[in-house]
Amino acid sequence: MPVTPEPISRSTPEADLESSVSWQTTLSLFLAAVLGAALALWILPHWLPALFSDIAAQKAYWHLARSSGIVAYLLLWVSTALGLLITNRMARAWPGGPTTFDLHQFASLLALGFTAFHAIILLGDEYIGYTFLQILIPFAATGYKPVATALGQIAFYLAAIISFSFYVRNRIGRRAWRTLHYASFLIFLLITVHGLFAGTDTATLWPLYLASAASILFLTLYRILITRIQKPHFTHTPKRSTR
């Protein structure tokens, strides 16, 4: 029996998905990360001076900055991959569009929190010696790897814009929102270069950067191919002869 092909939906699969994370939750998560960093930087050293009096404290800030940077990177990788799984429709097989969408959003919001912590906790690292303004403004810091650091800062601002744009999606229009989302590819590129060139652990972490970049490339190519294959083909019907 001939199998009738499923009609191709022309609406994008993500267009109808709704967020289950309110902007208040997003803001609380972000503020919690900032407060956590402030607590580690200013309150704990005053509260427990003995613990923070020696060189171990310096190393603690360094370790905290590196580990939170790596967690932020992993989360942004996962978030980018999940976003692609939605648009290339692989997520339909498992675990389903809405679940993937929620995971995608949670991962990107958590990444923002970890990145805020990653940047602020660097204020405790005397070797790097950043000021608060240098943390905020790309290229303002000239001491420690300024270009590689600036790429991370730009990625953070772009990621924040994309994550928060969800809450104004209906105002700016879905088309503009989707166009904005294309910056995710740039963000992934920026954080990969940032991690590779700013980090202390590049020598041991390069397999992670390689694997993550390869997986994003694969999912992107798959998405491009699937979009081309699923585009409705308009066959040329020759005009009937008037003979």
Ligand code: HEM
């Ligand atoms: C989405 C944004 C960001 C991500 C995913 C990210 C991720 C990372 C990763 C994975 C590392 C490498 C850790 C290592 O190998 O030791 C790193 C290092 C670093 N990041 Fe970021 N980062 C981001 C934003 C920022 C921002 C906003 C700053 C602001 C100043 C910053 C400053 C640094 C510095 C100075 C290092 C070197 C730390 C060290 O190894 O001593 N990053 N980051």
